[in-house]
Amino acid sequence: MSNYRIQGATGEWEVVIGLEVHAQVVSNSKLFSGAATAFGAEPNTQVSLVDAAMPGMLPVPNMECIRQAVRTGLAINAEINRWSRFDRKNYFYADLPQGYQISQLYHPLVGEGEILIDADEKAGIMEAKRIGVERIHVEQDAGKLMHDQHPTMSYVDLNRCGVALMEIVSRPDMRSPAEAGAYVRKLRALLRYVGSCDGNMEEGSMRADVNVSVRRPGEEFGTRTETKNVNSVRFVMATIEHEANRQVDVLEAGGKIVQETRLFDPDSGTTRSMRSKEDAHDYRYFPDPDLLPLELTEEFVEACRFSLPELPDAKRARYVELLGISQYNADVLTAEVETARWFEKVLDAGAEAKQAANWVMSDLFGALNRLGKTIIESPVSPEQAAELLALVADGTLSGTLSKQVFEIMLETGDHPGKIVEERGLKQTSDTGAIEAVIAEILAKNPGQLEQYRSGKEALFGFFVGQTMKAMAGKANPQVVNELLKKALAN
Amino acid sequence: MTHITDLGVAAIRDGFRAGHFSAREVADAFNANVAAAGALNAFIVETPDHAIAAAEQADRDRAEGNLKPLSGVPIGMKDLFATKGVQTTAASHILEGFTPQYESTVSAKLWGAGAGMLGKLNLDQFAMGSSNETSYFGNVISPWRRPGDSAPLAPGGSSGGSSAAIAARLCPAATGTDTGGSIRQPAAFTGISGIKPTYGRCSRWGIVAFASSLDQAGPMANDVRDCAIMLENMAGFDPKDSTSLDLAVPNWEALLSGDLTGKKIGIPKEYRVDGMPAEIDALWEQGIQWLKDAGAEIVNVSLPHTKYALAAYYIVAPAEASSNLARYDGVRYGLRELPDGAGLQDMYAATRAAGFGAEVKRRIMIGTYVLSAGFYDAYYTQAQKVRTLIARDFDLAFQQCDLLLTPTAPSAAFALGEKSADPLAMYLNDVFTVPTSLAGLPAMSVPAGLDAQGLPLGLQIIGRALDEQGVLNAGLAIEERAGFTARAGKWW
Amino acid sequence: MSVDHATVRKIASLARIAVSDAEVEAMVPELNAILGFVEQLGEVDTSSVQPMTAVIPNTLRLREDVVSDGNIRDAVLANAPAPEHGFFGVPKVIE
């Protein structure tokens, strides 16, 4: 249960949120044409005659887009409809050359599923919660309009036009901005695990239509508004925050909420009505007569299922239960597919799980943070990391030395073995050498020795430090401890 | 020797192969006929150079022993097929000047088979019409006239440029498209043959769409054999059309036979409609006799939902058309009307108002209405359900028989203007052809006789899905017995 | 059901076809005649019938995910009424 409430002048209000997330499917070519989907091309270069809706052009669906949507459905435990079909959504706009969008209204590819969001007490999510997904359907993206290139004209670029989208429609199950944020983050992580969407919100690969209504706790749903194309988690939360408060204000002033389409303005953090899009929308959906019903075989669906990677919830449970990694570390390591993938490569290269987890969480993340890099940009490879950890495990490197070696690895990209070799950073367990150094240090510090022997045992650390310093950090600390104890006892 | 332009496809192909004439001579002869037939207004664009280039290539190919199936044969192309570099308009002002940068699959196949193009044939605007009176480029005039009467007659529609051009010997064959009868009815009106194959046989890629679930290309020609030859070179699987059938193209010509021994021909009682002229009824009886003579057995069958076919058609076809024609918006090609101070949506409305003809607008309006909120189920869903029943009627009938015989149209050609004031009366002209379109079945019209006024009448043969061979063979059996040789007297 | 002037205007606006008063006047009876004709379908009992989905039994083929098209900007823009620097120009849209 969420305890999120808006305190109005007349009492408490509960917020009800549903999200329609448009996620661009990862594919080489478009949903119904062979034109490329790459981001950032010259205007109208990734456009086929089909995308430009030339007379007589016909759509032919891309198998990969269907496959990715099915895999996404399977990843959220959804029904996969063996029989679905495409419908036309008819409206006129300059970014929509056909005069209709090919979408799926009546028989979507994917039916009921769910997404689990985790408890996050700081954010007010007191326990994990299942958010229902009503459906996922596949549809075409529109083109792009540019308004600032010419005083009296807008420019139309059809490069995006016809790129495949999955529209993932949630149930109105969320009750706070935090829950909605967690839902979008979890969905994004899932899509990236599955590999069906790159989740790149800045490039528009994922955007959400945010449906918000408010009600008195326990009462019927109120009238909702839909804020279109919100393109970051932060903005989704801000939209809800603003929109819910606006609705409370309207209702408490005795007004009514109009069911309408709104737009989020990131600069002011507010939403406003898009009246221009409101004029008598009647989409006249009907089955696209250019496309036959889409029938999936069991083999196809099973192959999709078989191709799925281990998903974050399962992975996290395995880390905790089988690898003995702490819950917190497992949460962080599985949250993003790249992190988990990187971490598992370290394990594949022979590192011990808990040691590797701790190292990734502290040393690696610390370094990446400092360098402003993501894990896929890490200058150190998972294999090199495993080698470093092995050198620690077999006593070649001390903790201090390993940090030193890691710094050099970050700078040079060299293998830890090579660095240790070339720079002589190997830790020594040579008792003779260490004993000699200890003898020298005891001789140089008679005062401290005296105090120690008269009971000031805290000075042991001083002697360890002096010894390590004299040996440039290369002495095996365990050996130093033992030999020092012996020497001081004499 | 007969004049070259009296010859059909097979005769030209064979005569050319035998060295009786060059392809260039054929092209020149037909080009000359086209140039002299402006009064018929059968062509929107004449392309003599295209025909000559193909002919010269055919002559070179023949010299090298490299003959193609249609080497030496020039044809007419309905202006609904996109032709690369040649204006393609669908007979609409909204596409005036549109020059496709691509070639439709069907026309590409024909050019690949060695055929040349005499020109782009006039039609009802966006193939919407049964009389060729809705073209922006003017009416097509049938070469046929009533005796002692110079009143211009309709060549049928929508493939009326095609039918008129073949009947007037401006081309030996032409492409047509059939959505509710647009190949068969004009063929019947002008004394020629035409076949609409099974839905999915001919690719729709590059054909300006009218109603996607009904549109199907097919040939029109002087006789059944010529139709078979043309169809072999138009049909075939096309991965660019999702509704295309992935099947090999049969050797329809080689397997032609007018012997119907063992075939059962069904006569659907529901096609005896009120007010049908007695002479059409008589011709139908004559057709039944010819098929018996050819060895077939006649059975009476029932297609109980026939009376609802036109109503279903006039919901489904306009609904699909209203959406298919949304792309004509003045943004990417074709006409743009931009009144002073107009915004984007004003531009759309002005462009479409100026670009579409009255009949096209009427159908877009009907289609928009039947799909609009609150009406979709009552109209569109109900029509698609009735369509299921109509298809089921045919399935059941074909358990009792192999083919069906009906008249093609309820009347002979009417005069231009006679029906254009009443859209509904015009729609009723398609009453016999529409059910087959709704069910996607192959059907053809062959000329069978003349009415009392000396105008041609056609009989329609309908087959099971994919049984074009059966349809062609029964057509041939009628052709062999009807001995239809009547021609329009040349007045143009 | 029959359409009145207001409905005809609404449909024309949905279909983005500008209509004059005279055209609306003419269209009302025409559309009503056609709608009156097609309404006979209401007589047919279709309670146990599925709407037609494929004219000829056939299933949807899916194509391989390869880039096989595009890079034809000149062809795409060849017929444009207002090509502008590689874009299609349209009257300014104010959002």
Ligand SMILES: [Mg+2]
């Ligand atoms: Mg939405």
Ligand SMILES: [Zn+2]
């Ligand atoms: Zn959508």
